[in-house]
Amino acid sequence: MxxxxxxxxxxxxxxxxxxxxxxxxxxxxxxxxxxxxxxxxxxxxxxxxxxxxxxxxxxxxxxxxxxxxxxxxxxxxxxxxxxxxxxxxxxxxxxxxxxxxxxxxxxxxxxxxxxxxxxxxxxxxxxxxxxxxxxSINPDILSVLGKEEFQKVKEDLEMLLFIVQAKNKQLEEDLKREHQWEKEQKEIVNSLTGIKEETKKQVEKTSTRSLQGAAFNELQNKMQTLKEHKEKLSTALAEFIEEHFPLPENRKARNKKSSKEPDVELISLQEILENLISKLLTTPHEPYVTINDSFWPPYIEMLLRYGIARRHPEDANRMRLEAFHM
Incomplete structure (x- = not known):
């Protein structure tokens, strides 16, 4: 059984x-x-x-x-x-x-x-x-076959591991190169930024200087224009005065204080006006001019009558030009 x-x-x-x-x-x-x-x-x-x-x-x-x-x-x-x-x-x-x-x-x-x-x-x-x-169902044969299969799988896995390690190494090298490239690019960007700032400052300074130079040139041109206009006015005024306000034939005036002193030579109306204008511009706080014997009295009376000049309120021998520019 x-x-x-x-x-x-x-x-x-x-x-x-x-x-x-x-x-x-x-x-x-x-x-x-x-x-x-x-x-x-x-x-x-x-x-x-x-x-x-x-x-x-x-x-x-x-x-x-x-x-x-x-x-x-x-x-x-x-x-x-x-x-x-x-x-x-x-x-x-x-x-x-x-x-x-x-x-x-x-x-x-x-x-x-x-x-x-x-x-x-x-x-x-x-x-x-x-x-x-x-x-075969023989355990020894099955064991040998299994070992061969495992050995083959092991070799395949080792090959795969080698390939993966090589790829990782290549990726690490690529990553290092990328970091180096990034560092260089940052340095280039910083350098370019510094150059940009310096150039901007130089441009601002140049523009400021150019503006100042342009303003200075403009003022010079205006001053030159004013000088030319002043010369023209002075020439026209001299011609007008010489034509319409001539000096008397006897240009020497007698001295009122003493008959022994020599006669004083009279000055023209243009010279009187130039003295008054120069005094007003050079010393505007004290624009009065002292009237002496060289000033022909008719000229003085005409200037005072038509409001071109006026006497000092306390001294009748002093007069000044009216401030037409104020």
């Missing part, structure tokens, strides 16, 4: 292992199909092939389990037929969906789809003719 129980337990263990291997093959087939991006009947084809492989493995191990080969074969054929029908339906439904979108598009895509169907059919035939590879 104990031997029969052990045989049953061993058979159950083997069945579980076969089921696990079949599921693993189905998962691998589905992952391979997702990577390749195939659509339509590709998943059904992979599933069909996995079922064929699992059934072949069951047949190969049926001798040890003492199962009925006819039952296994019938089950295998029925499952394969079902999957084959599903695969064909998927292929033709894919073709139908593509052809029902647009007539013009279908005319172009139909040859491609038919070529795809032929390629899938030939691939199915190849997978049917191919005998599935049965992996």
């Amino acid at each position: 104990s031997g029969a129980a052990n045989d049953c337990g061993a058979r159950e263990t083997e069945n579980e292992k076969r089921t696990a291997r079949g599921e693993q093959r189905e998962a691998d087939s589905e992952r391979q199909t997702a990577r390749s991006g195939q659509r339509g009947a590709a998943p059904q084809c992979c599933k069909f092939l996995s079922v064929v492989g699992r059934s072949t493995e069951n047949l190969s191990e049926s001798g040890s389990d003492k199962a009925d080969p006819a039952d296994n074969m019938e089950e295998l054929l029925s499952e394969c037929e079902t999957l084959w029908n599903q695969m064909q339906e998927g292929v033709y439904s894919d073709v139908t969906q593509h052809t029902s979108r647009d007539a013009s598009f279908c005319v172009i895509q139909l040859p491609l789809l038919m070529t795809r169907v032929k390629a899938l059919s030939s691939e199915i035939n190849q997978w049917q003719e191919r005998s599935p590879e049965i992996s």
Whole structure:
């Protein structure tokens, strides 16, 4: 009894292992199909092939389990037929969906789809003719295979790490160059800012000097114009006085104080006016001129009568020019 129980337990263990291997093959087939991006009947084809492989493995191990080969074969054929029908339906439904979108598009895509169907059919035939590879269940072999796979993954990861480190190093160098470039640009900006401020100050000084120079030149021009106008007025006044207010024929006046002293020479009206104007401009706080014997009395009376000059309020021998400019 104990031997029969052990045989049953061993058979159950083997069945579980076969089921696990079949599921693993189905998962691998589905992952391979997702990577390749195939659509339509590709998943059904992979599933069909996995079922064929699992059934072949069951047949190969049926001798040890003492199962009925006819039952296994019938089950295998029925499952394969079902999957084959599903695969064909998927292929033709894919073709139908593509052809029902647009007539013009279908005319172009139909040859491609038919070529795809032929390629899938030939691939199915190849997978049917191919005998599935049965992996060994020896723990030592599995350990060696696992170590090789881990070694390959390790090498890939080491290569990836090397590439990432090289890229990081390159990025660090680029970052240092960018920082250096930024520092240089800041220095250039600061230098340009200083030059701008200095230039602005120089422009302001130059503009101020130019304005001052322009104002000074304008004042000089005005002064020159006034001098020329003054000369013209003086010349016109001299001509007018010489024409209308000539000196008497005897230009010498007798001295009133003493008859022994020599006679004093009279001065013209122009000279009297020039003395009055010069006194008013040079000493405006004391603009009075003393009247002496050289002033011809008719000229003095005329200046006083017509309001051109006036006497001192306390001294009758002094007079001044009226302040016409005030």
